[in-house]
Amino acid sequence: MxxxxxxxxxxRTVAHVPRGRVATYGQIALMIGLHRxxxxxxxxxRALPDDCRVDGKAVPWHRVINARGAISDRGGGGGIGRQAVALRREGIAVSAGGLVDLGRYLWRGQRRRS
DNA sequence: TGCGTGACTTGAC
DNA sequence: CGTCAAGCCACGC
Incomplete structure (x- = not known):
C-alpha cells in the first residue's frame, strides 16, 4: 500500500467515503499523508477510469468536492451536472450552483481550523 | 534533471 | 460575497 x-x-480512500456523505480534496490528501x-x-x-472502478470496487468520485463545498469545474464533459445529480441521488442537497453544505454532509465531520 | 500542468487551498483586497 | 496571487504535490515529457 x-x-x-x-x-x-x-x-481507495475515496471508496471509503460512505453513501450520503462528501469529502474534500484536502481531507482526502490528509488521509493519504499529503498534508498539502x-x-x-x-x-x-482525473486519471480515474471511466468505469469508476478500482480493484473491483466502485469509486464514488462524485462525493469529492472542494473545500468551499462546491463541485469542481473540470471544464467540460458536463461532469459537474452529472456529479450534482449523483449527489442528490444519494440524498445530498445540492444547490442550483452546485454547492453542498459541508457542515452537514462532510464525511467524519472533520473540518480544518476556523 | 528540470519545467509545465492541474477535478486544490488559503489568505488578502 | 467576488476576484487575485502564492504555495504545494505528483506526473509526463
Whole structure:
C-alpha cells in the first residue's frame, strides 16, 4: 500500500467515503499523508477510469468536492451536472450552483481550523 | 534533471 | 460575497 502510486491510494480512500456523505480534496490528501497535496488528489481523480472502478470496487468520485463545498469545474464533459445529480441521488442537497453544505454532509465531520 | 500542468487551498483586497 | 496571487504535490515529457 505504501508503495502504491498516489492515485491508487486516493481511489481507495475515496471508496471509503460512505453513501450520503462528501469529502474534500484536502481531507482526502490528509488521509493519504499529503498534508498539502489537494491538487494531487484532483489529479488522481482525473486519471480515474471511466468505469469508476478500482480493484473491483466502485469509486464514488462524485462525493469529492472542494473545500468551499462546491463541485469542481473540470471544464467540460458536463461532469459537474452529472456529479450534482449523483449527489442528490444519494440524498445530498445540492444547490442550483452546485454547492453542498459541508457542515452537514462532510464525511467524519472533520473540518480544518476556523 | 528540470519545467509545465492541474477535478486544490488559503489568505488578502 | 467576488476576484487575485502564492504555495504545494505528483506526473509526463
Amino acid at each position: 505504501t508503495d502504491d502510486p498516489i492515485f491508487l491510494k486516493v481511489w 497535496g489537494a491538487r494531487t488528489v484532483g489529479w488522481a481523480l
